[in-house]
Amino acid sequence: MHSILSILQEHAKTAEQAGEAAGGAARALASANWGFEQKDIYLLMAIPLLPLAGYIIQLFFGRKLPRQGDWMLISLMFAGFGIAIYEFAKCLGAWSPEFKIESRTMGLSWNFLGSSPGSPSLVAGVLYDNLSAAMLVVVTLVSSLVHLFSAGYMKGDSRYHLFFANISLFSFAMLGLVISDNLIFFFIFWELMGLCSYLLIGHFYYKDSARKASLKAFMTTRIGDVCLLIGLCILYQHFGTLQFTELYEKVKIAVQNSPTHEWPEWLTAAGILVFLGSVGKSAQFPLHVWLPDAMEGPTPVSAMIHAATMVAAGVYLVGRAFPILTPDARIVVSIVGSFTGIFAATIGICANDIKKVLAYSTISQLGFMIASIGVGGVGAGLFHMITHACFKACLFLGSGSVIHAVHTQDMREMGGLRRKLPITYLTMLASTLAIAGVPLFAGFYSKDAILAHALARAMNEGIWYYYLPIAFLATASCITAFYMFRLVHMTFHGEPRDREKFDHAHESGPAMAIPLIVLGSLAVVCGYPFAHGIPAPLFSEARPWFLAIWEDHVPFETLLGGHFAEHHEHYEHILHESAHSNAVILSLCAAGLGISLSFAFYYFRWFSAEKCANAIRPVYNTVLNKYYFDEFYGKTFIAGTLVFSKVSSLFDKYVIDGIVNFVGGLMKKSSDASASFDRTVVDGFVNFAGFGTQAIASISRMLQTGRIQQYVAFSVFALVVVAALLILR
């Protein structure tokens, strides 16, 4: 509490220095907690705790409950969604980029390690700001729809109740992660999510590929997790806290206090390590290999992982940790993200499995988000995550519906399904339009904002590597439009390629249709309120509230004053004046080009895709085999690990065992020697002592009558004698 106060004071001072009268006023408003009470905190905590309670009940009684307990978990998730909406409405009522509720300033925090001063503390609290508000709504919405969808999709599964239990635990972990206010608990939930992904991807454990995929997902993300943990250690070492708000303030102070306003190198290292954590979780470039294989899990799980939980957590982490990323770290983030964007998109062109296409598109879109955060457009990146959650969940559930209908995942065996699956077709088409960035659909707004930020950053800095993200991202968005429409064409348009499967296809029940419809319509409309704000009649002020969430954090340059502030103003100017309009044109061109190419190849068939592929056969093969990344990792890291373990086992066998045997032999020799000594010398003494004792005993045994009471009498007598001697002395 004391440290928070001092930080607040410190912050007030810096605010004065920068001459921020408005900031001070806003902070005074913030102290009123924006009309939030303790009750609201408890409600917020109930959101993750409801699925947890459901999980526990389900784990123990799930099999015995009617319908194996699915109704309970679905209703609990929907209850959580209701609470999230209620609190979200309050958050919208505050309507400010600076909106932030911290439970510990309201006296609500939970200390898990002793409270004595000087001991390390593990204090949990709730942090609720615009970001977590939006995330909570999206996560609860997608989770509850996925729950509902699973009730239809998983029907008849032998481990139906366990599937529901695990998926609830998954939601619990994600929701807990979203509202936790410090990195320790963030990390705990983060790991819990890793576990859940392992359990769920391996749900069909009898399938060899599913087992392998779950192990792969677990181990690959583990690499990132270790990096994240090291990053956390560095941060704790230097700042002594892992609570988000305190970290932000301390980073600010650290930069301002350094003589040349330079960022310390260790902070760059810590930032990159933290980012590596999300590289693992969000399947960014070097560690992307697990995500496509994760398609082995049931389709609702894929939707969950791709839209609401797992990969979103990585992006959320980068968004949360943005203020501690140094400019150097941000460059790394933006380049890794944008490279992932284009890299995964190219694989998506060649994939034939409907879920694999979607998986690569997820990786690519995640690259967009990460890159956007890296170039400073945090709001834009997280906004894209939210819109992406809606349309990607819809796409996955739609693909689940398709798979359910035709019992294959290979797009080459589909075709013409729009007549059989009209609802699926329409919702998936809406989502595809959204992901391709067609105007008025959700994805357009977010992608546009991302491109604008990347472009503005490039124009402002003018250094070549700042141009990489915008180049990559523009190309990637073109490719995205192309392969997403390729998916739609191959699946729904044209003539059915497998008549038998086509004839058996039919739309599935309402449990699967309702989520599709909800998500599909959200994919159309959910971009607007985030990008522009809700129209004025509802709220007095209609300024963008979400895109500006880190406004005062984005570059710390504004706080540093002088040249830095001018630099940032220049950036803002470019962003709002020239970059924005250019980005709109750019994204429209990219989307248009991609869509028309896909129409040319797959709808009108002016060109033959096969011929193209044959023309560039080596390139095509490389891409089809995902740039041989799995093989590369298998040959290098996995084989390397195996060789290393073999070498260590040999070392163990020959060197260590040799030493042990040698020492053992030595011991045996010396013990032989001491045994002979024992037999002659020591035994001699012992025998001598034995004979002596026997001699004495044969005399003293006269006294041994074997009667206890006589002994007692003797000892009493002796006692009396001693006492008498003492007294009469």
Place this chain on the structure above:
Amino acid sequence: MGLAGYLIVSAVMLACGIVCTVARKNVIYILMGIELILNAANLNLVAFSRFNGHLDGQVFAIFSIILAAAEAAVALAIVLNVFGLFDSIRPDDPDLLKE
């Protein structure tokens, strides 16, 4: 009442305990005699502690009580075992060690 009274009571109990241990031909009586002796000692300790104004005597008395409990448990086990082996509870019967 002064210290002397307590000491006299304690001495009488001690004497009774000794007689009980030595003069009766039943293992149970030996047990009871030992308890009486220990109790006499406890009374002494507590009395001295009271008139010394110091708590140590009472702490010692507690230890003594604890040991008495442990002793009673073990002794009773021995008594039962001896009875099982020799079918007698006279303390003079088990005299195997004499040989």
Place this chain on the structure above:
Amino acid sequence: METLFFILFAALAIAGSLATVWLRYVVHSAFALMAAFLGVAGLFILLGADFIAVSQVLIYVGGILILILFGIMLTPPDKKERSVKRVLGFGIPVFAIVGGLAFQIGSVVKWVEKPDLPIPGPTAAPIGRALLKPDGYLVPFELVSIVLLVALIGSVFIARRRTMQSIGATSQAIGGTSQAIGGTSQAIGRASSAPGGKS
């Protein structure tokens, strides 16, 4: 008033112990022993040792005496065991010696009565503090807990029923088991010397 109570409790204790020695039946002796214990407990209260008094009642009357009664019930009665001659033959000299010693002690030692004895208050808390203070009786306290544990295990081990015939056959086995028991008690000693390992 206090003298009256002292006489009452002292009489109870003395009469109880004398009766314990004298009575013919072991059950009667046991109940006389209970009277003696209760008398001593009363004396403890008069001495301001409330905690000890309660412990006396709980452990002696409630625990040890019950054990003794069990012992009595599990063994056959022996009506001809008491011999007046032996009791008196031991009793008179013992009482004489103890009385003589006591008289001698009384005449040799000069008791100095403290003038300002503290008024006895509740003793449970000070005793607890003395027992658990590291520079107080903490180590003996822990040792006693080990002793209790060992006594517990030991009595369970001893009380197993064996017959005369099986002794020779099982003596080897007992040797083996006692080694094993030695091992266990070592392990127990290690475990209870670890912090927090109280029995």
